[in-house]
Amino acid sequence: MEANGSAQRMREKSRVVTLREVAEAAGVSTSTVSRVLDDRVPPSRSATAERVRAVADQLGYRRNTFASSLRRGQTATIGVLVPRLSDTVMALMFEAISRAATRLGYFTVVATTGDDPTDEGEAARTLLARNVDGLIIASSLREDPLPRELREQGVPHALVLxxxxxxxxxxxxxxxGGYLATRHLIDLGHTDIAVLSGPLFTSTATGRLAGARRALQEAGITVNPDRLIETTFGIESGEEAGRRLFNSSTPPTAVFAANDNLALGVIAAAHQRSLSVGGDIALVGYNDIPLAHLLPVPLTSVRTPFDQIAATALDLMLEPALVDNPIRRALPTLIPRRSSGTHRTPVGSPH
Structure with missing residues (x-):
């Protein structure tokens, strides 16, 4: 009888406690439990984290990502689609996704797609054929058919950026972010502001342009259509648009470039015309890539919180049933530097 009782206790002790059991007992999502219990990152001291750890100890939870993945019939691998890794922003986004996935015990595989929906769909099918557990997509266009197909097929996925x-x-x-950038230039005294929007088949470009328009309209500044230029997100496109603006008989005094690569192109165009950035031309970029603060004239930019966006994307992909709002927006931050110059006294104003 005593031997039978001992065997029962051993079986109970050896039973594997799952993340979901801990999550249900603690009243949080499984992804929250996974982050809290990951000993590869500094432990959080929040009340939620303390409760999760206490519940895990009480239930006897022991982390075993590989075994857990096998039990779920999953591979603990996430596919990531980006337009190109030569784009600094997309490389930063992928690295942030990879860091966030590692904290949750997942491995990431990346595929590049350009801006071609056909190539994007083929890359998605290739990754799914390799049994990835879901897709994180940074290449989606506004009228992209892939997200709709994934929804119809019930494939776990989330879009980023x-x-x-x-x-x-x-x-x-x-x-x-577009509002912050343009409002900053307005507050510095500029009224003749050009906006390089990026490609309007992306939600990023349309959103940043809408924010810029709102700031201009609030300030009572008439929006000159010639100052709103649709571009790609590449350096060459920024240089081309910059030459077009600066070769004009009445060049703008300020430029908001909807990403930092565009801003680098504008800097090149200004240099070709012997215009000083931060002096003759005020310039604001977007995303605050690592190079921005290292330029000879450090670039004012709107900082995008890539790590926050990546972590939220994984939560949305892994726990879609627990998400009330499927579209989450992270607030950007304006980082003022020398490229936007100092306050400018408008022509005709008293000194």
Missing amino acids: RTDGISPSSIGDDEA
């Missing part, structure tokens, strides 16, 4: 307005999406608040 860009959104189609329906699928689970973790993005920056692009309208707020």
Whole structure:
């Protein structure tokens, strides 16, 4: 009898406690439990984290990602689609996704797609054929068919940086960012401001342009259509648009470039015309890539919180049933530097 009781206790002790059991007992999502119990990152001291750890100890939970993945019939692998890794922003986004996935015990595989929906769909099918557990997509266009197909097929997925307005999406608040950038230039005294929007087939470009328009309209500044230039997100496109603006008989005094690569192109165009950035021309970029603060004239930029966006995207992909709002927006931050110059006294104003 005593031997039978001992065997029963051993079986109970050896039973594997799952993340979901801990999550249900603690009243949080499984992804929250996974982050809290990951000993590869500094422990959180929040009340929620303390409760999760206490519940896990009480239930006898022991982390075993590989075994857990096998029991779920999953591979603990996430596919990531980006337009190109030569784009600094997309490389930063992928690295942030990879860091967030590692904390949750997942491995990431990346595929590049350009801006071609056909190539994007083929890359998605290839990754799914390799049994990834879901897809994180940074290549989505506004009218992209892939998210709709994934929804119809019940494939776990989330969009990052860009959104189609329906699928689970973790993005920056692009309208707020465009507003901050343009409002900063207005507050410095500029009224003749050009906006390089990026490609308007992306939600990022349309959002940033909408924010810029709102700031101009609030300030009572008439929006000159010639000052709103649709571009790609590449350096060459920024240089081309900059030459077009600076070769004009009445060049603008300020430029908001909807990403930092565009801003680098504008700097090149200004140099070709012997115009000083931060002096003759005020310039604001977007995303605050690592190079921005290292330039000879450090670039004012709107910082995108890539790590926050990545972590939210994984939550949306892994726990879609627990998400009330499928589109999450992270607030950007304006980082003022020398490229936007100092306060400018408008022509005709008293000194």
